Structure formats: C-alpha cells, structure tokens
Amino acid sequence: xxxxxxxxxxxxGGRFVAETLIPALDxxxxxxxxxxxxxxxxxxxxxxLARWVGRPTPLFFAENLSREVGARVWLKRxxxxxxxxxxxxxxxxxxxxxxxxxKPRVIAETGAGQHGVATATACAxxxxxxxxxxxxxxxxxxxxxxxxMELLGAKVIPVTSxxxxxxxxxxxxxxxxxxxxxxxxxxVGSVAGPHPYPSIVRDFQRVIGDEARAQLLTDENVLPDAxxxxxxxxxxxxxxxxxFVDDSSVKLIGVEAAGHGVASGKHAATLTAGxxxxxxxxxxxxxxxxxxxxxxxxxxxxGLDYPGVGPxxxxxxxxxxxxxxxxxxxxALAGFQLLARTEGILPALESSHAIAALHGVAxxxxxxxxxxxxxxxxxxxxxxxxxxxxxxxxxx
Amino acid sequence: xxxxAQAFERAAAEKRPALITYxxxxxxxxxxxxxxxxxxxxxxxxxxxxxxxxxxxxADGPVIQRASERALRAGATVSGVLDAVRAARARTSVPILLxxxxxxxxxxxxxxxxxxxxxxxxxxxxxxxxxxxxxPPLRDHxxxxxxxxxxxxxxxxxxxxxxxxxxVATSFVYVISVAGVTGAGHADLEVAAKRAADVRTATGxxxxxxxxxxxxxxxxxxxxxxxxxxxxxxxxxxxxxGGVASASQLVRSLRGALG
Numbered sequence: 001x002x003x004x005x006x007x008x009x010x011x012x013g014g015r016f017v018a019e020t021l022i023p024a025l026d027x028x029x030x031x032x033x034x035x036x037x038x039x040x041x042x043x044x045x046x047x048x049l050a051r052w053v054g055r056p057t058p059l060f061f062a063e064n065l066s067r068e069v070g071a072r073v074w075l076k077r078x079x080x081x082x083x084x085x086x087x088x089x090x091x092x093x094x095x096x097x098x099x100x101x102x103k104p105r106v107i108a109e110t111g112a113g114q115h116g117v118a119t120a121t122a123c124a125x126x127x128x129x130x131x132x133x134x135x136x137x138x139x140x141x142x143x144x145x146x147x148x149m150e151l152l153g154a155k156v157i158p159v160t161s162x163x164x165x166x167x168x169x170x171x172x173x174x175x176x177x178x179x180x181x182x183x184x185x186x187x188v189g190s191v192a193g194p195h196p197y198p199s200i201v202r203d204f205q206r207v208i209g210d211e212a213r214a215q216l217l218t219d220e221n222v223l224p225d226a227x228x229x230x231x232x233x234x235x236x237x238x239x240x241x242x243x244f245v246d247d248s249s250v251k252l253i254g255v256e257a258a259g260h261g262v263a264s265g266k267h268a269a270t271l272t273a274g275x276x277x278x279x280x281x282x283x284x285x286x287x288x289x290x291x292x293x294x295x296x297x298x299x300x301x302x303g304l305d306y307p308g309v310g311p312x313x314x315x316x317x318x319x320x321x322x323x324x325x326x327x328x329x330x331x332a333l334a335g336f337q338l339l340a341r342t343e344g345i346l347p348a349l350e351s352s353h354a355i356a357a358l359h360g361v362a363x364x365x366x367x368x369x370x371x372x373x374x375x376x377x378x379x380x381x382x383x384x385x386x387x388x389x390x391x392x393x394x395x396x
Numbered sequence: 397x398x399x400x401a402q403a404f405e406r407a408a409a410e411k412r413p414a415l416i417t418y419x420x421x422x423x424x425x426x427x428x429x430x431x432x433x434x435x436x437x438x439x440x441x442x443x444x445x446x447x448x449x450x451x452x453x454x455a456d457g458p459v460i461q462r463a464s465e466r467a468l469r470a471g472a473t474v475s476g477v478l479d480a481v482r483a484a485r486a487r488t489s490v491p492i493l494l495x496x497x498x499x500x501x502x503x504x505x506x507x508x509x510x511x512x513x514x515x516x517x518x519x520x521x522x523x524x525x526x527x528x529x530x531x532p533p534l535r536d537h538x539x540x541x542x543x544x545x546x547x548x549x550x551x552x553x554x555x556x557x558x559x560x561x562x563x564v565a566t567s568f569v570y571v572i573s574v575a576g577v578t579g580a581g582h583a584d585l586e587v588a589a590k591r592a593a594d595v596r597t598a599t600g601x602x603x604x605x606x607x608x609x610x611x612x613x614x615x616x617x618x619x620x621x622x623x624x625x626x627x628x629x630x631x632x633x634x635x636x637x638g639g640v641a642s643a644s645q646l647v648r649s650l651r652g653a654l655g
Contacts, residue, residue, distance in 0.1 A: 016498060016525045018455040020550035020575050022557065161461055167452065174454040179576040181552060278499045278525065279452060291473045292503025293451040 007195040009315035015194040017281040024181045029196040031101045048092050053082045059215035064342035071362035075375045076212040085377030086236045087118035093204035095122035098185030105129045108187045109173040111166030112303035113145025115189030120154035130154040133172045135165035138302055163296040166306050170280050190233025191310030194281030198310050205239025213243045225365050226251040229374035230353040232304035234313045236376035255357040257299030258326035268297035269326040270309040271317050284311040300329035301349035331356040348377035399491040399519045400544045401567045403442040404602050412654045413619050418628030420447035420463035422472025430483040437490035439644040440651030448477050448496030455524040457579035459629040474500050478516040485517030495522045510537040520544030528560045551575050562599030573607045579629030583608040589621035612653035619654050
C-alpha cells in the first residue's frame with residue numbers, strides 16, 4: 001500500500017484501531033488519493049462548493065468589533081455556508097468520496113448536530129442513506145438539529161453508553177463501522193480519528209484558509225498578524241491554519257473551551273490541560289485521569305465538548321507553531337453578545353469562544369494589528385442555550 | 397514454552413481445542429475477580445482472558461461495554477487488576493491473558509506495566525487497538541520479558557496482513573469470526589472456523605476463534621477446525637446473572653462440548 005499522506009504528525013496521529021478496520025482505512029486512503037487526482041471529481045466538488053454551499057464565503061472587516069478590541073479584525077464568514085457552519089465543506093467532499101467508492105450507506109457522529117446536519121444534507125443531495133449517532137444527552141440539548149436531520153431523511157440514533165455525548169457517539173460510529181465496513185462509509189466530522197481522516201478533513205476544510213488568505217491579500221495586500229479559531233476536534237481551526245502554517249510571520253491561535261474553568265476540572269481544554277494518549281484511533285492530547293480512563297469534557301458549546309483533539313493540533317502545539325488559549329463559558333457568552341451587539345451577527349457558541357479571545361490576542365500584538373478570525377458557524381442552534389444561560393445569570 | 401502455549405499443547409494432546417474464556421476484571425468488583433478466575437479454571441477453562449476495563453471500549457458490544465462501565469464504577473484500576481491477577485495466581489496455574497485497550501496501559505508506562513504484569517503472574521497481552529503497525533513499543537517489552545503477544549486477524553484481513561499477524565504472534569493468533577464487535581453472534585461459525593483453519597495452514601500458527609460463540613452447540617460446531625475457541629459475552633452475562641455458580645456451569649458445559 002503506497003502512502004500518499006503522512007500517517008503521523010510528529011509522534012501524533014496513527015491508526016490505533018481494531019484490525020478489522022485497517023483494510024478499510026487502506027482502501028479509504030487509496031480512494032482518496034485517486035479521487036483528488038481525478039479532475040472530474042475535483043470539478044464536481046468545487047462546483048458544489050460554489051453553487052450549493054455558497055463559496056467563497058465573504059471576508060468581512062468588522063469595524064465596530066475592531067474598535068472594541070483594539071485591533072483590526074476580519075471575520076471569515078463560514079456561518080454563511082449552507083447549513084450554517086463550516087462542517088459542510090468537509091461532508092460534501094467525503095460524501096462525494098463515499099459515492100465514488102460505491103458505498104451505499106454513510107454513518108456519522110455528531111455532538112452539537114452541525115456535522116450530522118451537514119452529513120445528512122450532503123447525503124440527501126447525493127442520494128446516499130445516512131445514519132447519525134448522537135449522544136442521548138446531545139439529542140436532548142440540540143433538538144432542532146435532530147429535527148433537521150430527520151427532515152433531510154437521515155436516521156438519528158441516540159447513544160446512551162458512557163457519558164452519552166460526542167465521544168460516545170464516536171465510539172458507537174466506530175462499532176457500527178467495524179460491523180458494516182463492506183457497505184458503509186464513515187464520515188468523520190473533525191480532523192480526528194485514525195489516519196487518513198485527520199488529513200482528509202484538513203484538506204477539505206483548507207478552503208477556509210485558502211480563500212481568506214487570498215481575500216485579505218486582495219483587500220489589504222498583506223497577511224494577517226494572527227489567525228484565531230475555536231478548537232474542539234479542531235476542523236475549522238485546522239482548515240484556516242493550514243493555509244498559513246508556512247507563513248512564519250502569522251501567529252496561529254487556537255481557542256479551547258475552558259467550561260467552568262480549567263481548574264474546576266469541568267472543561268474541554270485538551271491542549272491546555274490534557275496529556276498525550278490514545279483515543280478514537282489516534283495518538284493525541286486527551287483528557288484522561290491518572291489511570292488512562294477518558295474524562296468527560298464540559299463546555300457550554302456542545303460542538304467543543306470533546307476530550308480529544310485532532311493530532312495535527314497536538315503537533316502544532318508541541319512544535320510551538322500554534323498557540324492554544326482557553327476561554328470559559330461566561331467569557332464565551334460575553335463573546336456571543338459582543339458580536340451580536342457590534343456587528344449584528346449571532347455567532348455559534350463555538351465561534352463565540354474565538355471572539356471572546358480577541359481582547360487577549362490583541363494585547364499580545366502591536367496596536368492596530370490585523371487579526372483574522374474564523375467565524376465557524378451561526379448561532380441559531382444555540383439560542384435556547386444562550387437564553388437559558390443568560391436567564392440563569394440574571395436570576396443570581 | 398509459555399504457560400499459554402502449554403495449555404494449547406495439553407488440549408491438543410486431548411484432541412480438542414483449548415477453551416479460552418473472557419471475564420472483565422472488576423465486574424462486579426475487584427474483590428470477586430480472583431474467585432471467579434479460580435472457579436472458571438476449575439470448571440475447565442484452559443486460558444483466562446482477563447479484561448482490563450476501559451472507558452471507551454470501541455471494539456466491544458453492549459455486554460462487555462456494560463461490564464467495563466460496572467467495573468470502573470466499582471473502582472477498578474490497572475493496579476487493582478494486577479493485584480487481582482496476583483491473588484488468583486496464588487491459587488491457580490491457569491494462564492492469564494490480559495485483554496484490553498492501549499490507553500490505560502500507556503498511561504501507566506509501557507515498560508512498567510509489562511514488568512508489573514509479569515511479576516503479578518500474567519502470561520500475555522492482547523491489545524485490541526494495537527494492530528501490528530502500532531504494536532511496538534509495548535510488544536517489544538512484552539516479548540523481551542518472555543510474555544505472549546496475541547494479535548487479531550479479522551475477516552477483512554488480507555493475506556499480507558494475516559502473515560504480518562503471524563509474525564508478531566508468539567503463541568497463537570486470535571481469529572475474529574465476524575466483522576463486528578464482541579458478542580455479535582451472527583456468524584456462520586463453521587465458515588468462520590474453516591477460515592481460521594486456513595489461517596493456521598497459511599501461517600503455521602495455532603489459531604483460536606472468537607466473537608459470537610455463546611453456547612455449547614456453537615463451540616461444538618467450531619471445534620473440529622481450530623486450536624482454541626473464545627467465549628466472552630456469554631460468560632460475562634452468566635456472571636452478571638448468577639455469579640460464580642452460573643459462570644462455572646456455563647464453562648463446564650462448554651468444556652463438555654469440546655470433549
């Protein structure tokens with residue numbers, strides 16, 4: 001088997017999976033390499049990104065926010081993608097790949113529901129059967145997205161094992177894939193999982209960074225001083241970072257969810273407070289106890305609520321190429337309100353973490369520094385969560 | 397010759413496959429694990445596969461997942477599992493193969509956990525999420541101390557991968573009857589057992605068949621083609637429903653079916 005993609009990022013990545021899946025991962029790797037080399041596949045993918053997803057998404061200079069933050073802030077508007085988040089960039093690519101591989105059934109896992117919706121949407125367009133595993137707790141928290149998936153013809157399967165959240169949905173998707181590997185394509189939602197998924201998802205999300213880089217060069221004729229993005233599994237951050245990794249003047253800053261605070265133990269700040277370990281087929285930073293058991297993550301944002309992180313982020317962290325900071329639930333809520341009030345945009349709670357980090361990032365940089373932010377999704381899905389959290393705060 | 401290899405030889409001399417039984421250490425609690433090991437060995441198990449509980453057991457079906465959850469809730473740790481092995485070893489010579497996932501072992505330290513396992517009296521390791529590509533360095537420590545390393549072969553494994561598994565095996569190769577998780581139980585066991593026999597012919601290694609073997613009748617059908625059969629979920633269910641007595645009864649009936 002020829003390997004077209006690196007299986008590891010330094011010591012991270014790899015394929016820590018049951019033997020049953022190794023041939024499927026080899027098959028996927030070779031199918032992906034052949035698809036990317038096929039002009040017809042790429043043309044179809046790019047056409048769907050343009051005419052169906054709505055790319056290129058705008059790069060918006062956020063003047064009012066800039067004034068508040070003390071830096072010049074541009075927002076890459078992934079919230080304007082079809083389905084309301086960057087997730088669809090990846091699912092269009094992977095579901096096209098599934099179709100090319102002749103797999104009639106696609107499975108996915110989802111936390112907040114955005115990846116599930118994006119997978120269901122792509123499957124509806126391309127005529128594939130779709131089943132989505134979702135933690136029972138998340139099914140309850142994210143009911144509008146459950147309804148969307150069902151209306152799109154997907155079956156949502158609640159997962160009750162473990163903590164009944166994203167990591168357990170991912171476990172269940174892996175169990176299903178082991179069982180139905182001949183007929184089923186597993187559409188992974190982040191730059192996570194066994195090789196080659198972290199590379200495939202990064203490549204499909206790289207469009208965010210490539211577009212933003214070209215747009216900023218066109219508008220301003222300069223690169224940004226810093227690129228900021230929220231990190232759960234890390235696909236939107238990896239997508240925007242990928243285009244700037246070789247630009248050594250550009251600081252890359254990932255923002256993790258500190259939940260109730262890193263010191264509280266109730267957080268999802270894997271790169272800040274986790275340790276290297278193995279979860280979901282990859283070696284990466286993982287939230288775990290002293291005995292190597294995986295610890296439940298916590299964030300007000302279900303999309304960041306994951307105890308692992310993509311292995312390429314682990315490598316960017318350890319090499320110092322990217323810096324990872326964290327923002328707690330309260331700060332994220334303030335970020336949500338700040339963007340709503342200054343720019344008339346309701347951001348997803350994931351993206352609210354990136355907004356909330358801007359004051360701190362601006363302080364690290366010179367006055368009027370240029371900051372590019374990935375606005376990964378829109379906040380409609382989080383309205384109930386935000387409303388309840390704000391009401392609870394007033395009640396205190 | 398390792399204790400596991402000896403168990404296979406002894407079974408072969410009796411013209412039957414070895415009976416390998418899985419139980420999850422710490423289910424229902426660590427205090428009862430040594431008693432269960434001893435009772436199951438006395439009832440006729442040739443090798444004990446002892447599960448090291450993990451919070452995220454992706455290769456296991458619901459029965460073993462729940463056993464793992466119960467064990468962790470009851471406070472099972474890797475160190476506690478090794479204590480249970482030590483306590484059992486004082487009372488039985490049955491080979492004990494530690495079965496589990498990589499992260500809890502890695503968290504303890506690879507060299508350390510292998511040394512501790514040997515000192516406690518364990519005989520080998522089967523780590524579900526370490527295919528041959530990822531098996532070093534844990535396997536290197538295991539082999540260096542003379543313990544057994546047991547690889548898995550799946551229905552999806554290509555001939556090249558079967559050969560690779562045989563290369564890293566030190567005693568036997570564990571052949572999975574179905575693409576699926578433990579306890580699946582929809583395999584055509586005779587077809588699966590014949591495939592296992594092909595693996596044996598191709599590699600010259602002893603083979604054991606597992607995943608989905610539940611009853612004495614299942615065991616009887618698979619027996620003529622393999623060197624060992626593995627029963628896991630059915631035994632975990634018996635333990636949950638009737639403790640030592642039910643477990644012993646199931647093992648006796650499985651052993652009876654193998655002759």
